[in-house]
Amino acid sequence: MMNENRIDDKTTDLIYGRNSVIEALKSDQSIDKVYIGTADSKGSIGKIIGMAKDRGIPVKDVTGQKLDAMCGSTNHQGVAATISAVEYSSIEDIYQKAEEKGEPLFVIIADEIEDPHNLGALIRTAECSGAHGVIIPKRRSAGLSPTVFKASAGAANYTPIVRVPNLVAAIDELKERGVWIYCADMDGQNWCKVDYSGAVGLVIGSEGNGVGRLIKEKCDFTVSLPMLGQINSLNASVAGGIIMYEIARQRMKL
Numbered sequence: 001m002m003n004e005n006r007i008d009d010k011t012t013d014l015i016y017g018r019n020s021v022i023e024a025l026k027s028d029q030s031i032d033k034v035y036i037g038t039a040d041s042k043g044s045i046g047k048i049i050g051m052a053k054d055r056g057i058p059v060k061d062v063t064g065q066k067l068d069a070m071c072g073s074t075n076h077q078g079v080a081a082t083i084s085a086v087e088y089s090s091i092e093d094i095y096q097k098a099e100e101k102g103e104p105l106f107v108i109i110a111d112e113i114e115d116p117h118n119l120g121a122l123i124r125t126a127e128c129s130g131a132h133g134v135i136i137p138k139r140r141s142a143g144l145s146p147t148v149f150k151a152s153a154g155a156a157n158y159t160p161i162v163r164v165p166n167l168v169a170a171i172d173e174l175k176e177r178g179v180w181i182y183c184a185d186m187d188g189q190n191w192c193k194v195d196y197s198g199a200v201g202l203v204i205g206s207e208g209n210g211v212g213r214l215i216k217e218k219c220d221f222t223v224s225l226p227m228l229g230q231i232n233s234l235n236a237s238v239a240g241g242i243i244m245y246e247i248a249r250q251r252m253k254l
Helices: 018-026 043-054 064-071 091-101 116-128 146-151 167-176 213-218 236-251
Strands: 014-016 031-036 059-061 079-083 106-111 133-137 161-164 180-190 200-205 221-224
Touching: 014 018, 014 064, 018 031, 018 043, 018 079, 031 043, 031 064, 043 059, 064 079, 091 133, 091 161, 091 167, 106 116, 106 167, 106 236, 116 133, 116 146, 116 236, 133 167, 161 167, 167 180, 167 200, 167 213, 180 213, 180 236, 200 213, 200 236
Parallel strands: 031 059, 106 133, 106 200, 133 161, 180 200, 180 221
Antiparallel strands: 014 079, 031 079
C-alpha cells in the first residue's frame, strides 16, 4: 500500500499523492504551489487543478521524471504540492509595519527570483536592513517553502512577505501611494550617489534575466553596482544587500 504522506529528507516541503493533496487543499493548509506531472487532467487530477485555481494557488506542469526527482519516489500519482512555511501577508501589513515604526515605507520587490536560497537570503537581509516587507510574484518565483524559510534564518517570521499575481500592478499601486521605485540593474546611476529619502521600493531581479523589461519601465530610477572583475553580475541577494544597506545608511544619516 502506498504511503502518500511519506516525506523524506529531500522533500521536507512537499506532500504528494492525489488524496494527500486534495485533503491539503480542503484544509486551511497554506499551499505554495501545485505540480502536475501527468497529461491526464480528468478525474481527481482535474479536481485538484480546479481546487488550486479556486484558492489562487499556482499550478505548474512538470515532467513525470521531474516529479520523481522532487518527491524522491515514483509513488506520487502525478501530483505534488509545496507547503508554505509561514502565511503570506498583504501590502497593508507592510504599510502598517512602517507606520508602527514611524518610518517612510521601505519595501523590497523580488522580480522572478526562483532560487529558494537566494530568496531566503534576500528576506534575511531585508529584515536586517530595516525593510518593512518583501513583495514576490505568484508565478516564476520561489515561494515561502521551508527551504526559503531556513535560508532566511527565521527572518520570514518577522518580515511581511506579500505574493501578488502581477508585479506591475503592485508597483503601480505603490507609486500611486507616493513610493519611489528604484531598480537594481546595469547602466544605471552609481548606487551610492542616489538619494533614497522618502518611501522606497527596491526592485531586485534574477541573476539570469535581471529585472524584466515591463518592470524596469515602471521604475523611477535605475541604480548600478560597479563590476570591476571579469564577471558582469552579482548574486541577487548580494547585490540587493549592498543597496539595502546604502538605503539604511542614508536613513540613519550616517
